[in-house]
Structure formats: C-alpha cells, structure tokens
Amino acid sequence: MKPRPFTYLAPTSVDEALAALAEHSFDAKVLAGGQSLAPLLNFRMASPEYLIDINDVAGLDRVRRVDGGWHIPALVRQRTVERSPELRAAFPLLPAALEQVAHPQIRNRGTVCGSLAHADPAAELPTVMTALDATMRVASVRGEREVPAEEFFQFHFTTSLEDDELLVGVTVDDLPPATSTGFAEFAPRHGDFALAAVAGVVTRASDGAVGAVRLVASGVAARPQRLTAAEKVLLGQRPTPDVVGAAERAARGEVDPTGDIHASADYRRHLVGVLARRVLTTIAEEGDHA
C-alpha cells in the first residue's frame, strides 16, 4: 500500500521545526530516518496530515562532547554512533546493542533519537539508554526540558513527548571509573526484533563489591523494565557465580511478560533470567580483570 496523502514540510532550523510542530501538533509526524515511520505510513497505521521532515535541520547531525558526557542530537544515525571511536570507547554498550539492531542498511538511515521517540518495547536503544541513565533533551515553542530515560518511556510506542515537542537529542554522562557494561539479547534470527534483551551497567567499589547497578530488560513489559529485585541481590556483593545465579532467579521472578505469536510468556521469563546471567557474567569477568 501507499500512504494516505499528506503535506510535506522540510524546515531547515530547529525553530522552524518547532513552529511547524506547534502549528500542527497532533496532525503532524516528525520524519527522521523513516525506518519505522515509512512502514507505518505504508501500512496506514499512521496517517498524519503533515510530515515534518527534520533531515534538513542544521546542527543536529554531529555527536558532541558536553560537560561530563556526550550529546547525540536528533539526526545522528545509528550507524554513526556504532562506528564512532569516541563513543565506542566511552560506552561499549552502544555498539554492542546497535550491532543487533536490524541490518546495516537500516542503521545507516535510522537515527538514535528516532528509535527512542518511537519507543518500541522490543527495541534495543530505549533499554540501553535506560541502563545508561541517559537524559532526553526535549524542546517546543514553549521551551526546553530534560527528561530522564526512565520517565521518558511510558508504554508501547508511547513516550512523555507532547504532540508539539521534538526530541532534540540525548545526553549520556560519562561512566564512573570501575564500571563495566554488558548487553545480551535473544532473537531467533539475526536482525529481527529480540524476544528479550538485557543491558547492564555495574560500578564496583574498591573491594570489588557492586557499588551501583542498573539492569534493564526489554521484551517483557510495555517499556524497558528495570530489574530492581536482581539489582538488590547484587548490591554490596561481589558478583560471584552464586550471586549472579541468585540475580538470575530474582530477574526471572520479577518480570511478568505476556505471550504472543512469537513466544510464550514462560519462555520470555526464562530468557530474561538467562540473558541477565550472561550479561552479569561478562561484567563480572571484566571487572575481576580490571
């Protein structure tokens, strides 16, 4: 099928884009890489009257260093982040997850922010950004605001963005010293959306015990879910196989997935445990050798 007719707008500055969003708000959709939006339009699951193509907006296509972290503006492609030496060094979690997102052709066009704004509960980036405690920079003609990842993702394909707001970029703070990260997912076929995924960020105290931990799962709820029970098991403990095993059981116990045509609920629950253990095991080995 082809999309229903729409009016195409191509602002060249953020202000213009925000003005267009203010004017058309609910009737408009932002077009970034189009890798999710174009299929939605073609299947007529979305039929906006206005399409605001932000690809010509100046100043949104370069990653930049900000105070104590990195800022990824709205037009930075997934592939750019995956291949950036600076970002790979600062956040190994990003390339680890991005390599599992779709296929290179799609990552060449798809933006990081587009995936975040799209908020597919099975997508990798929302989970990873939640684990990294990233901050969304959101703007409208009414002003700018910052939203922590954990508040940004709300429900299936739903974020805290208002109809007139643009996700201008996402900022990720540098990880503290002695921090290790890990990512694992399960997709029956490479490039498919995962049935479940787990991202972990663990900071060790000087005695090797876990000082801080964020463990986040996708594929089990309507939004990325923090595995707080598993985190609690880990806090203050050295991540020995026994502790990791206890965290696995806790993770399995705290999620309540639903079954669908791709996998049963039981199986997804089991997978989250396995993936959490795999992530924590890599993290533990890396930390022990640091």
Next chain:
Amino acid sequence: MIPAGTAVGRSVVRPDLAAKLSGAAVYGADLPVAGVLHVKLLRSVVAHARIAAVDPAAALEVPGVVAVVTAADLVDLDATWGHYVRDRPIFADGVVRFAGEIVAAVAAETEEAAAAAVTTIEVEYDELPALLDVAAAAAPGAARVHDRAPRPGFACPPGTELGMDNAFYHHGLQHERVAEVDEAGAVVVQHEYIFPAVYQYAMEPHVVVASWEPDGISVHSSCQHPFLVRQELATVFGLPLERVRVRVPFVGGGFGSKSYTKMEPVAVAVARAVGRPVRLVNRVEDAMVTTRRHGMRCRMRTAVRPDGRFVSRQAWIWMDTGAYADNGPTVTMVAGMAAVGPYRWDRVDIDAACVYTHLPPSGSYRGFGAAHLQWVGESQVDEVAALLGIDRLELRLRNLLDRGETLIPGQRPLDADLAGDLREVAKRLDWGGALPAWRGRGISVGVSPAGVSARSAARVELRPDGRVMVLVGSQEIGQGARTVHAQIAAEVLGLGMERVVVLPTDTDHTPYDRSTGASRSTTVAGLAVQRASERLRTALLAAAAEHGGVPVDELTLRDGRISTGKRSWDIAELAAAGPIGADGDASELTGAGPALFWEVCVAGAEVSVDPETGLVEVPRVVTVADVGRAVNPSLVERQDEGCTLQVIGNAFFEEMRFSEDGVLLNDSLLDYRVPTLTDVPAEMICVIVENGDGPGPFGAKGCGEGVFGGLTAALVSAVTDAGVPVRELPMSPDRVWRWIQQTTSDTAPG
C-alpha cells in the same frame, strides 16, 4: 560422474539470467493491457457463517468503480471449481467456510479506487461454529464442512472413492510381505506427531490478467499448470478447450503455490461480468489464504525384532486440507506412501485421511507428503536404534530395500542405490566421530513418487535465422527448466546454446504438458524435448543429404554445421525456404501409479542446540542429489540449496498461526518469518550422484524436492541426537526449551 557432453552435463549460465537481473523480464503484473480494470477482493473475516446479506451500494458510489461482482452474478453458471473435488464456489454462495474466502470482487479503473471501494461493501454474517482442529473435524459425529456429496473434479482419477465425512478421502496401504507376521519379542515405539500449516512464499504472489472475448477466454496467469487451468476454465465456463487460451509470462517462483487453478476462475468471472479485461494481483496476505501446506497429525507405530530386523509399520494420518480439497487427496496419498519408508517390512498398514476443516485450503508445496511423514518414520527408526543399541546408519543399511525391490505393491520398483547415497552422506558428516555436548548428527533416507504423468509433448523447429525454437509446456518458475530444455536440444542438435530458444507457453501453440511439478520437467518434458530434437536432427541430416547429394551416413552435425569431408553448410541454409520442425513426446515412460521414478530423499545434518535458549544452529547439511544424470550441475546444486533454506524455515520457525476463531494471525512477512541469508547453514554440501539410472534424457531423473523429506528428517534426527526428542514441528526455540525442561524433569531422580 559421467563425462560432460557439448551442452549436457555443463553448468551453462541460464539464458534468462540477464533479463531477470536487469529487470527486463516481464512478469504478470508488468503486462501492459489496454483498458484493463483492476480487481480487489472482499474476503470473509469469519471462518464459518451464513451470509445474511451483501450490500455493495457504497462501493458502487466510489468514483472509478465499474462493478461489484458476487455469486449472484454467476447464477447462470455451475460456478464451482476444483480439479480433484469440484467443491469450491468462485464466490462464497450463501455460506463462508474459511476466513479469507472470496465473497465479492470490485472492478475499478484504478487500483486505488478498487482498494477503497472494497472496504465499503457491507456483509452481514450469521456466524456458525468452526472446525479448526483436524482431529476434531475427523472425529465421528463432527458437523460437516460440506453437506453435499463430493463431486469428482476433472482430474480426479477414475474409481476414486470420495466420502461424505469431513475425512472425505483415504489412502490406505496394507500389505504383508510375510504371512503370519510375528511381533513376539519385538521392540515397539508408538507416538503422536504434529506438523504445522506453512505457506509456500513464492516471491511473486499470484497474478491473473483475464478477458472475456467473443471467441472465448484469454488469460495470462502466473501458473505452473497452464493446460490444467485451461481445462478447469473450460469446464467451469462451459467452453470447448480451444476457446480458452492461457499464456504464462515469467513466473516469480511457485513451489506448488501456483499449481493447478488458483485465482483464474474469479478473474475470468469478473471479466465476464464487466466485459473488459481485468487484472488481479494477490498480495502476500491474499496468497497465504489462497493455498498453503497441510498441517498434519499422525500416530505411528513401528515394531522391530531384537536383532534389528524391521517387522511392521502402522500409521494413522490426518491431513488438514482446509475448507476445500484443492490438491489435498494427492498430498494425502503421497503422505501415506512416505509413511512406509524404503525398508523391507513384513507388514505395512497405513491409513492417510484428507480432512476438511474451516481453515484456508491447502494444496501442493515442494516435497509434499515426504516433508510431512519422512521425519516421523525416520525418528522412529532412530528411537529403535537407540533402544537396541545399534548404530542408526547400520540399522538403516540392514533394512533398506535394494534396487529393483518392491516398495509398494503395484508401484514402480525401487530404482536407486539408497545405501550408496546414505554412505555418501555419512562420510561427509564424519559419521561416528565424537561430538561435544548438545551437538548432534542426523541422517535420513526416503523416496517419494515423482513424475506423475507421461503426458508431455514438445516441438522443436529450425527457423530461417538459424535458431532452433523449442516449444514445451514446462513453466520457467526459477528452477531453470528452460535452461535445461535448451541444453537438451543443443546437445542433440549439436548447437551452441545461443542458437536455442525456449519459448514461453501459450496453450494455443505450445504442445500439451500436464504440469510443472512433481520434479517432472527435466525427466518427462525433457524427454519429449530430446525425442523431438532427435527427430529434427534426423530430418536435418536427411535434408542436407538431399541438398548436398551425399549419403546421410557421411554427414556430421556439429556447432550448427553439417559437414562431409571438406564441404560444410550452416543448418540455417536448410531452413531458408521455411521452418523445419519435429515433434516428440514422453509416452514411452510407463509406470503404474504416480511414480514414473522415485525421487530420492537422502540427507544429513549436524546441529548444535543452546540448551538455555532452545536455539538450534545448523553448522552443516549434506544433501544428495541422486539425479541419474545432472544436465546442469550448478542448477542441481542451487535446487538443493534453495530447498535447504525452505526446510530450515519449515523445520525451525515457519508456522501459520490461527486465532481461536480461525483467523490467520501472522498474515504478513513481518510476523510470518521466512528464512533469509542469515539462516544459511555455515556449510552446505550437495553430493551429486550420477548413476545414469533415470528414465529421462541421458539417464536423468528429477530433483529439487527430495531435500524436503530428507533434510527435515535429518534435522529432527540431529536435534534428537543432541539430546532433545522431537514430536512436533517447527522446532522453535521456545518449544525446544520446553522439551528440554520436560526431558530433564522426566529423567530427574525422583
């Protein structure tokens, strides 16, 4: 290996390659048709209901809409079709029997107008209970999907019994090699098995361009069996055969989904109603409810003596053919045969039933029957081997039939060296070598009846431009039939490939060919091409002898030139005054029943199972193309590789999922996963076996389907060897994980 000829035995590049790669190839949807109307179909949204009312008023208001056609427009016809059982109305007539059944068609000036209008037709359904499970539908006392006695279709073999129950057709095989079979002391295994409904997924869904003209019906269709489509249309619309013309453009894959009649009757019915040519293009979601592979349930029992000698095999098989028979009875018959296995049993007792349900109709799909049953039978052989402590390969070799032995009484005797094939596979799999935990190897052997019918004819003509035209009714559906036919003609006529052209089918001009299926194009149609080419060769030599005034036996024909001593002529000179042609057919092929030859289904696989996620990876597959003679070795290998990928989909993840109301849930390629390049096994070994023992040209026999039976079974065998018993396909990760849980809890110390 047999040494290559000038054309046969060589991996020549397919002549249609450039056209296909450059986009120049014309497919059905590309055909320019003046004044064509576009057709969109309204399909039932419920599985079983009485149609209380159809109101097309709103659709007729949509600008560009020319007509809305329903069953009410066909009352002057016996508007039902079906080659085996004439059970299918062109438009649902008062009742719908599956979700997806065609209720109405809109014809409009543009595709957009047709698409917009079709959603505005209002249909009132009085829903009725639907039978969605094949076992429930076959149970005694079940409500009937069809309340009238089944009418045999034009291709139903004479004498076939069609019953009133939902299980309307049975194929029984009962024979005893030994009187008073003694099962005392035998090891017995018996289980139930499940096979999923899957979809053929040809890249090009069905396309029909049809017109109703004063002198008859003209159809362009993406079909595999144009001559049977012609016969069906002639029957339904009450015309003599010669007033129905079917032409076939390039076809973007078939795999059985385009065998027999599919969308042609509805397209012709609309053309007849509107008096203008129409174009009907299925989408994937349409194709999925047009035809699919039968889901199956089966109970099987195998008894073997403690010394490893096979005693008896019994099976009860229920094939879910959906609401209409399509090719279900044939699929059921072949499934019954596949249940036997190529072994020396004392007694065999099989009942295969073809069962109506309220699901979309099922028909042919590559390797049917063998794909359904070989894994079941072979997994019982493996189980017996484990119980008796005999190596799986050894147990098979002890019981396999030899060449010339009877497999099924009344059918062609076994015509292949199965033990030799099996040994080839074992060698390539390092059979017997140690494997780490959760790795397994599997091996499997079977045969499937192929060829079906000797009814293929061909005409080969030398034209004045010096090229030879081959008219043969096999369809080029991607498998390379035209390439192979050109090679056969080139070999016989001593011509370069560039001088041989195989023409597309036009039933007005192309000699009769029954069908493109059952692996018959090389063997049966190819034999007709060979015979016609030989006659043309004789005619050319005779003409040259007269032309040059030399005796025929002093002439040679090579590279398009006829020579005698120092003098030579290009054969084009012989045709200067007009084409010279010759006909040939395959009538010399004989054989009782459906097997003109047995297609060999032998394969092996190695797998590794992740016991935590249930994911199975396939590092190595070995397939055997026991083809008698490989006319084009590269095409043979591509057949096995393509089939390997389809097997991986069917065995590991493909599955049509229906809601509790019988509505297809995964009706798009996003939700119905087909294999892609990332699913290709790390190593695919195709062993070409050339024993020259096929009945086709140069000793060839067909290939391309055997992998479906052989590899599906080998994968099941390998997964079982890795520690996970399998009774149901697909072996999707969550199932494999569950089976592992069950096995570990079963064997846990209690």
